Amino acid sequence: NAGVTQTPKFRVLKTGQSMTLLCAQDMNHEYMYWYRQDPGMGLRLIHYSVGEGTTAKGEVPDGYNVSRLKKQNFLLGLESAAPSQTSVYFCASRLGQGAGLVGDIQYFGAGTRLSVL
Amino acid sequence: AQSVTQLDSHVSVSEGTPVLLRCNYSSSYSPSLFWYVQHPNKGLQLLLKYTSAATLVKGINGFEAEFKKSETSFHLTKPSAHMSDAAEYFCVVPPGTSYDKVIFGPGTSLSVIP
Numbered sequence: 001n002a003g004v005t006q007t008p009k010f011r012v013l014k015t016g017q018s019m020t021l022l023c024a025q026d027m028n029h030e031y032m033y034w035y036r037q038d039p040g041m042g043l044r045l046i047h048y049s050v051g052e053g054t055t056a057k058g059e060v061p062d063g064y065n066v067s068r069l070k071k072q073n074f075l076l077g078l079e080s081a082a083p084s085q086t087s088v089y090f091c092a093s094r095l096g097q098g099a100g101l102v103g104d105i106q107y108f109g110a111g112t113r114l115s116v117l
Numbered sequence: 118a119q120s121v122t123q124l125d126s127h128v129s130v131s132e133g134t135p136v137l138l139r140c141n142y143s144s145s146y147s148p149s150l151f152w153y154v155q156h157p158n159k160g161l162q163l164l165l166k167y168t169s170a171a172t173l174v175k176g177i178n179g180f181e182a183e184f185k186k187s188e189t190s191f192h193l194t195k196p197s198a199h200m201s202d203a204a205e206y207f208c209v210v211p212p213g214t215s216y217d218k219v220i221f222g223p224g225t226s227l228s229v230i231p
Contacts (some may be wrong), residue, residue, distance in 0.1 A: 004160075033219070040126075042207065042223040043161075058218070090160060092219075094211075105151075106211065106219055108160040 002026050006091050006109035013081045013116045021076040021112050023091030031096035032074035033106070034058075034066060036087040043090065049074055050096065081116045088113050119144045121208050121222040129228040136180075136195040138225045140208030143189065150191045151209040152182055155224075161207065167191060178202070203229045 004025045013019055023032060030051050035043040035058075045058030047066040055066045063085060065077045074093075078085060091109040124139040142148060152164040165176025172184040178201075182193045191208060208222035 040223075043221045045218060048218065092161075104211070105163055105166070106161075108153075108162070110160045111158075 004091055004093055004107050004109040006089075006112050008112060009110065010113045011115070013078075013114065015082060015116060017081050018077070018079050019081065019114075020078075021089055021091075021114075023074045023076070023093075023109060024072055025074075025093040025107070026072065027093065027095070027107065028071070029093035029095050029107075030071075031094045032068065033092040034064070034074065034076045035090045035092065036060065036085075037090060037111075038087050046076065046089075081114075083116045086114060086116045119148060119210050119220055121210055121220055123206075123208050123222040123225050125225050126223065127226045127228070129230060130198045131230045132200055133197050136193070136198045136202065136227065138193040138206050138208075138227065140182075140191045140193065140222060141189050142191060142208075142210060144210070148210050150182075150184065151211055152176065152180070152191075152193050153207045153209055155205040155207065157204070164193070164206070166211075198227075198229045200229050200231065203227055 007022045033048040034046040037043050044060045046064050047058050049055045049068040052071040067075045089112045092106045094106045095104045120143045122141045149168045151166045153161040154164045155161045165174045167174045167184045175181045180195045184191050206225045210220040
């Protein structure tokens with residue numbers, strides 16, 4: 001059982017380049033999330049999805065786009081990378097099925113370290 | 118609105134001494150609360166969770182936390198620190214029935230001195 005898998009693990013970009021981060025989960029989870037983690041700022045939510053074909057903005061969505069064409073995959077795109085997007089990116093998923101499922105667990109990927117020069 | 122405060126950004130303890138990482142929450146109702154741990158260069162792992170059952174919750178690696186509604190606290194403790202406990206710890210309010218997002222505390226970095 002792989003859980004949540006993020007690819008790539010590391011990437012270096014030049015300013016203005018584009019790239020896509022892939023998150024895949026094999027737990028049939030409905031909800032998926034993209035976070036960025038920066039020193040002293042904890043985790044901040046970029047975008048999230050409550051099901052296949054749906055996406056929503058989080059706290060810091062500017063400069064990012066996402067897609068959830070398949071339930072198991074959640075893609076994070078950077079159209080024109082900027083140095084301010086240098087960060088560690090985490091994907092997470094949770095079951096989220098049915099009202100009243102309070103407190104179900106988020107499972108996290110191992111992270112993607114992105115540097116934008 | 119719900120929020121989580123972790124009172125210490127950094128805690129340093131000697132190996133073998135007790136660990137206390139503090140978390141306070143603000144909520145209009147009794148929330149569920151989790152602690153996650155993140156070891157260096159790793160993803161986040163669930164340490165323990167409180168979901169309105171027993172107020173004293175035991176987690177992995179000898180950690181436990183007690184939910185105290187009167188103090189709006191959910192402090193994480195361990196009787197004896199081990200070198201492998203050095204990590205970042207996050208107090209978290211998980212998604213509920215009326216909201217989708219996870220609320221993270223800012224994190225506490227735990228150092229263990231040999």
